[in-house]
Amino acid sequence: xxxxxxxxxxxxxxxxxxxxxxxxxxxxxxxxxxxxxxxxxxxxxxxxxxxxxxxxxxxxxxxxxxxxxxxxxxxxxxxxxxxxxxxxxxxxxxxxxxxxxxxxxxxxxxxxxxxxxxxxxxxxxxxxxxxxxxxxxxxxxxxxxxxxxxxxxxxxxxxxxxxxxxxxxxxxxxxxxxxxxxxxxxxxxxxxxxxxxxxxxxxxxxxxxxxxxxxxxxxxxxxxxxxxxxxxxxxxxxxxxxxxxxxxxxxxxxxxxxxxxxxxxxxxxxxxxxxxxxxxxxxxxxxxxxxxxxxxxxxxxxxxxxxxxxxxxxxxxxxxxxxxxxxxxxxxxxxxxxxxxxxxxxxxxxxxxxxxxxxxxxxxxxxxxxxxxxxxxxxxxxxxxxxxxxxxxxxxxxxxxxxxxxxxxxxxxxxxxxxxxxxxxxxxxxxxxxxxxxxxxxxxxxxxxxxxxxxxxxxxxxxxxxxxxxxxxxxxxxxxxxxxxxxxxxxxxxxxxxxxxxxxxxxxxxxxxxxxxxxxxxxxxxxxxxxxxxxxxxxxxxxxxxxxxxxxxxxxxxxxxxxxx
Amino acid sequence: xxxxxxxxxxxxxxxxxxxxxxxxxxxxxxxxxxxxxxxxxxxxxxxxxxxxxxxxxxxxxxxxxxxxxxxxxxxxxxxxxxxxxxxxxxxxxxxxxxxxxxxxxxxxxxxxxxxxxxxxxxxxxxxxxxxxxxxxxxxxxxxxxxxxxxxxxxxxxxxxxxxxxxxxxxxxxxxxxxxxxxxxxxxxxxxxxxxxxxxxxxxxxxxxxxxxxxxxxxxxxxxxxxxxxxxxx
Numbered sequence: 081x082x083x084x085x086x087x088x089x090x091x092x093x094x095x096x097x098x099x100x101x102x103x104x105x106x107x108x109x110x111x112x113x114x115x116x117x118x119x120x121x122x123x124x125x126x127x128x129x130x131x132x133x134x135x136x137x138x139x140x141x142x143x144x145x146x147x148x149x150x151x152x153x154x155x156x157x158x159x160x161x162x163x164x165x166x167x168x169x170x171x172x173x174x175x176x177x178x179x180x181x182x183x184x185x186x187x188x189x190x191x192x193x194x195x196x197x198x199x200x201x202x203x204x205x206x207x208x209x210x211x212x213x214x215x216x217x218x219x220x221x222x223x224x225x226x227x228x229x230x231x232x233x234x235x236x237x238x239x240x241x242x243x244x245x246x247x248x249x250x251x252x253x254x255x256x257x258x259x260x261x262x263x264x265x266x267x268x269x270x271x272x273x274x275x276x277x278x279x280x281x282x283x284x285x286x287x288x289x290x291x292x293x294x295x296x297x298x299x300x301x302x303x304x305x306x307x308x309x310x311x312x313x314x315x316x317x318x319x320x321x322x323x324x325x326x327x328x329x330x331x332x333x334x335x336x337x338x339x340x341x342x343x344x345x346x347x348x349x350x351x352x353x354x355x356x357x358x359x360x361x362x363x364x365x366x367x368x369x370x371x372x373x374x375x376x377x378x379x380x381x382x383x384x385x386x387x388x389x390x391x392x393x394x395x396x397x398x399x400x401x402x403x404x405x406x407x408x409x410x411x412x413x414x415x416x417x418x419x420x421x422x423x424x425x426x427x428x429x430x431x432x433x434x435x436x437x438x439x440x441x442x443x444x445x446x447x448x449x450x451x452x453x454x455x456x457x458x459x460x461x462x463x464x465x466x467x468x469x470x471x472x473x474x475x476x477x478x479x480x481x482x483x484x485x486x487x488x489x490x491x492x493x494x495x496x497x498x499x500x501x502x503x504x505x506x507x508x509x510x511x512x513x514x515x516x517x518x519x520x521x522x523x524x525x526x527x528x529x530x531x532x533x534x535x536x537x538x539x540x541x542x543x544x545x546x547x548x549x550x551x552x553x554x555x556x557x558x559x560x561x562x563x564x565x566x567x568x569x570x571x572x573x574x575x576x577x578x579x580x581x582x583x584x585x586x587x588x589x590x591x592x593x594x595x596x597x598x599x600x601x602x603x604x605x606x607x608x609x610x611x612x613x614x615x616x617x618x619x620x621x622x623x624x625x626x627x628x629x630x631x632x633x634x635x636x637x638x639x640x641x642x643x644x645x
Numbered sequence: 646x647x648x649x650x651x652x653x654x655x656x657x658x659x660x661x662x663x664x665x666x667x668x669x670x671x672x673x674x675x676x677x678x679x680x681x682x683x684x685x686x687x688x689x690x691x692x693x694x695x696x697x698x699x700x701x702x703x704x705x706x707x708x709x710x711x712x713x714x715x716x717x718x719x720x721x722x723x724x725x726x727x728x729x730x731x732x733x734x735x736x737x738x739x740x741x742x743x744x745x746x747x748x749x750x751x752x753x754x755x756x757x758x759x760x761x762x763x764x765x766x767x768x769x770x771x772x773x774x775x776x777x778x779x780x781x782x783x784x785x786x787x788x789x790x791x792x793x794x795x796x797x798x799x800x801x802x803x804x805x806x807x808x809x810x811x812x813x814x815x816x817x818x819x820x821x822x823x824x825x826x827x828x829x830x831x832x833x834x835x836x837x838x839x840x841x842x843x844x845x846x847x848x849x850x851x852x853x854x855x856x857x858x859x860x861x862x863x864x865x866x867x868x869x870x871x872x873x874x875x876x877x878x
Contacts, residue, residue: 115695116747118790119703133770179771182761184779184786191773209786215702216786223760234751257740286698287682319674322700393780397702404701404719517686561690565656566741569690 083488084110084231085481087251087266088474089238090293091117093214093463094445095272096221097470098434098477099230102270105478108486110231112238112253112264114288114571118222121274121286122466125214126325126397128196128206129467130460131171135188136195139203144168146202149638151461154200154356155454156598156608157640158306158616158633163432164452165637167461170468175207178467183220185209186394196330196394198459200356200645204330206460211325211397214463233264237571240500241269241300241441244492248300248441252493252500254571259564261504263497265488267481270473271297271428271443272466277310279583280421281524284316284323288575293447295578297428298585302436304619305449307582307626308589309425311457311599312533314360316420318378320405324398324417326459328381329353331394335364336380336414337372343379351645358456358599359645361419365533368418380414387411419533423462425453425599426586429618434473440480444473451616454633455598504560507573512556519550519557520576523583531587536604540591547584548625554580585619585626592628593617610640647671647722649680651692652732654739662739671722677729678706678717681743694743704791708733708743714793734792750792 086102088095091113102109111117132147134140147168152159179185179193186194186208197204209216225232235256242250242263250265273293277285298304314335315324329335335353337343347363348355355363364379373379383391383398388411391399395410402408402415427449434442434450444450445466452465530543554577561569595609596602615630646668654662667684675683678696685692697705699718706717709732711725722729737745 115697115705116751116790119697119705121698123789124698124700124702176767176769176771180763180767184782185771187774187776187779189776191775193771194776212702212787215789219786226755227758227760234747286700286703287696320699401700515687521686563655563657563691563741566693566744567691568685568693 081263081265081488081490081493083250083265083486084108085266085484085486086110086268086270086474086477087112087264088270088272089113089251090120090272090274090445090447091115091222091232092120092122092272092274092445093218093221093466094122094274094448094470094473095120095270096218096225097467098270098272098442098444098474100221100224100228101471101474102268102478102481103228103230105475105482107478107481109478110233111225112233112236112251114235114237114256116234117225117232118218120218121289122463123215123218124284124286124323125217125463126211126323127198127327127330128208128213128460129175129217129463130168130198130201130205130458131175131207131464132168132203132205133172133175133193133195133207134203135190135192135207136204139195139205142203142205144171147171147205150201151452151458152454152638153643154456154458155452156358156456156643157610157614157635157638158309158451158454158597160451160634161636161638162634163450166432167452167464167468171464174464174467174471178217178220181220181224183209183216185213185216196327197354198326198330199351199354199360200456200458201354201460206327206330208327210393211327211395217463217467237574238296239574240296240496242489242493242496243300243438244489247439249489249492252497256566256571259567261497261501263488263493265490265493266440267484267486268440268442268477270434270477271441271447272445272470273447275446276424276427276579276582277421279523279579279586280310280527281521282316282321282418282528283421284313284321285421290575290579291424291582292575292578294424294427295581297436297438297441297443298581298619298621300438301621302438302441303429304582304585305426305429305451305616305631306454306589307426307585307617307619308531308587308593308600309453309455309598310421310531310586311357311423311425312361312365312419313422314357314364314419315381315417316422317402317405318416318418321418321420322401322405323420323422324381324401324415325395326357328383328395328398328415331383331390332386333381333383334385335360335417336382337367338374338379339372341372343367343372348645355645356456356643357422357459358601362533362601364417364419373418374416378416378418381417382414383410384412384414421528423453423457425449425455425457426589426617430473432472433476434469435476435480442473442477444469448473451633455600504570507557507560507570508562510557510559512558514553514557516554516557516573516576519554520572520579523547523550523576523579527583527586531583531590533601535590535600535602537591537602540587544584544587544591547580547587551580551584581621585621588626588628589617589619608642614640646727647675647680648728649684650728650730651742653692653742655691655741673723675722676718677710677720677722677725677731680722680729681717681731693741702789704789707791707793709735716791737792745792747792750790754790
C-alpha cells in the first residue's frame with residue numbers, strides 16, 4: 081500500500097509551498113494532483129502579491145502593520161486579527177524568498193521589486209510580474225519542488241479521506257491513467273485544493289475549481305467556516321468571465337457606463353475604481369441593473385488613455401486575452417466587463433497552523449478558511465496567503481508527522497477503500513435517467529441569481545429549496561460511463577456532488593446571516609450588525625443538510641468601525 | 646450545424662485510433678473547447694480531453710486543430726468554417742482520445758534542471774535588476790509547458806533522436822548569469838548562451854509569420870514565444 085509521511089492534495093501555490101516546507105522537516109512528502117501542477121488555477125492570478133516593501137516612492141512609509149489594518153478593514157472586521165497580522169508581517173520575507181528562487185518580478189527604477197496600487201489598500205503594495213504574477217510564482221515553486229525531488233502523483237484525483245478513529249490516516253485516490261482506485265496512507269494530509277467558484281455560472285475560476293475539495297472534508301465531519309462569503313470580482317470579461325485583473329484599474333483604467341459616465345464617483349468618490357472589490361462589484365452591478373449598462377449585461381473597462389506603451393509593458397496578458405476571446409485590442413477599444421464569482425472566502429475550518437479539528441488533517445490556501453479575508457478579500461492577498469500559510473501549514477504537518485510510525489493504517493484504509501469502491505460501482509449500476517451535467521448547469525445558473533451580489537430572504541429561501549430539489553434529482557442520475565482510463569464522467573459526477581452540498585451550506589449560511597457584511601449583501605438587512613453577527617459561521621454536514629453554529633471573531637487590535645473609502 | 650471529427654482511442658477496446666464524428670448547433674462565439682465540453686456533457690460522456698483554465702494560460706488543451714497546433718480554448722469554431730478536425734498532440738503516446746502521455750515531456754523538462762541555481766547566498770532583500778534586463782526575460786518566462794513544440798522538434802528530427810524538449814528552460818535566464826547562475830556540468834551546451842533555436846523545415850506543418858524585427862512567431866507555440874528561444878539540445 082502506498083504510504084508517505086505527509087500527503088499534500090493539490091499542486092497549486094499553497095500545495096507546492098506546503099510540500100517544500102514539509103520536506104524541510106526531513107519527512108517523506110508527496111503531492112497528489114488531479115492535474116499537472118503547472119496547470120493549476122494559481123497560474124491564472126494576474127495582478128500581484130501584497131507585501132509592505134515600501135519600494136514604490138508613494139509608499140515610502142508603508143509597513144506590515146498598515147497592511148494588516150487594511151486587510152482587517154477590508155474584511156469588514158470578520159478576519160481574525162492575530163492571524164491577519166501574522167500574514168502581513170510574514171509578507172516581505174515570503175516575497176523575497178520566491179524572488180530568490182527566481183520569480184521574475186517587474187522592477188522599479190532602482191531595480192527593486194515593482195509595486196502597484198490595488199483596491200482597498202492605503203499604499204501601492206502589490207508586487208507584480210507584469211500581469212502574469214500567478215503564472216510566474218507557480219512556475220517558480222514548481223521548479224523548486226523539482227529541485228528538491230518531491231514526488232508528484234500527477235493526474236490522481238483524491239475522492240475521499242480515510243479516518244482511523246479520530247485521526248486522518250490518508251486518502252482514497254483515483255489514478256486517472258489506469259482507472260484504479262487506491263488507498264494512500266499518510267500520517268498527515270494537507271488539503272490545498274483551491275477555489276470553489278465553479279458552483280457559480282459566471283465565474284473567473286478554471287473548469288476544475290469546483291467545491292469538491294471543500295466537500296470531502298465536510299463529508300468527513302470537518303466543519304466549514306464562513307460558508308456564505310464568496311467574492312465577486314468587479315471586472316471579468318463579458319461573456320466568458322475570464323479575469324481582467326484589478327491591476328487594470330491599479331494602472332489607471334476606469335469604469336464607464338453606457339452614458340459615458342465614470343460612475344464610481346457616485347459610490348466611492350475618494351477611492352473611485354480602487355475601492356474594495358465588494359463595493360466596486362456592487363456598483364458595477366447596480367449600473368447594469370438600473371439600465372445604464374450595455375445589453376443589460378456589462379459596462380466598459382477603459383484602458384485607452386494609458387497608451388500603448390504602458391498597456392504593452394504592464395498588461396500584456398490582458399491584451400492577449402481580450403484579443404483572443406473578444407477580438408478587441410484594449411489600446412483601441414474599451415473592454416466589456418461584468419462582475420464574476422472569483423474567490424471563496426469560506427472554506428475548511430483551520431487554525432493559524434492550518435490544523436483542522438480532525439487530528440492529522442490540515443488545509444491551506446483558498447480551500448481553507450484560516451480567516452484572514454473575513455467577509456471580503458483584498459486583491460493581492462490570496463497569493464500571499466498561499467505562500468505564507470502554505471509554508472506554515474506544511475511545516476506544522478511535517479512536524480506532526482515526523483515521529484509517527486512510518487506505516488499505513490492498513491485496516492482503516494482498506495475499509496475506506498472498499499466503501500468508496502462500492503459507491504463507485506453503485507454509480508455505474510444506477511437505474512436513473514437524470515443528466516448530472518444538466519443538474520450542475522441548473523445549480524450554476526441559480527447561484528448567482530439566489531446568492532449573488534444582492535441577496536434577500538425570499539431569494540435565498542427559494543435557492544435553498546431548489547438546491548434540495550437538485551440533490552434529490554442527483555440521486556437518480558443515469559449510470560456513469562464505464563471505461564477505466566481517463567474516465568472524466570466518473571470524476572465529474574463526484575465533483576458535482578461536492579458542488580451541490582457546499583452550495584447548500586453557502587445558501588443556508590447566507591440565509592441565517594441577517595446583516596450585510598463585505599461580499600454578503602442583504603437588501604432586507606442592508607446594515608452591518610456587529611451585535612448579532614460579528615462572528616464566524618460554522619457549518620457541519622448532516623444527512624439532512626448543514627447544521628450551523630457560530631464562533632467569536634478574534635478582535636485584538638482594531639475595534640470594528642464603519643468601513644469608509 | 647457544426648461538425649467535430651475527433652480522433653478517438655479507447656485502450657480497453659480499440660486496436661487503432663479512429664475518427665468519430667459529432668454534429669450539433671454551436672452558438673456564435675463558441676470555442677473548440679466549449680464544443681468538446683458540449684459533446685461530453687450532452688452527447689458522449691466517454692470522450693476524454695484535458696481542460697483547465699479555458700483562458701489560454703495553462704496549456705492543458707493543446708491539440709492538433711484543423712492541421713495546426715493550438716489551444717482548443719482560444720480557437721473559435723466559426724473561424725474553422727463549421728468543420729473541426731481534432732487529433733491529440735502527435736509523437737506522444739495516446740492514452741485515451743485526445744489525452745496523450747505527458748510523462749516524456751515532463752521527464753525531459755526535469756533534465757534541463759529548470760530552476761535557478763544561485764552561485765552565492767541571496768541578499769537580505771531582493772536581487773537588484775533593472776527593468777530593462779528583466780524585460781529581456783519576457784519571451785522566455787511566458788512558456789506554459791503545453792508541449793505542442795515538444796513533438797515538433799521530434800518530428801523534424803525524423804527519428805527518436807537526441808533532440809529534446811522544445812520548451813524554453815526559462816528560469817535559467819532569470820538573473821544576470823554571471824552573478825547568480827552556475828551551470829552544472831551535465832547541462833547541455835547552448836543553454837547558457839541563448840543559442841537555442843527552433844529548426845523549422847516543413848512549412849506545411851508549422852507556419853512562420855515573418856517580420857523584420859526578429860519577432861517571428863512559431864505557430865506551434867501557445868505562448869507565442871519567438872522561435873529562437875526554444876531549444877534543441
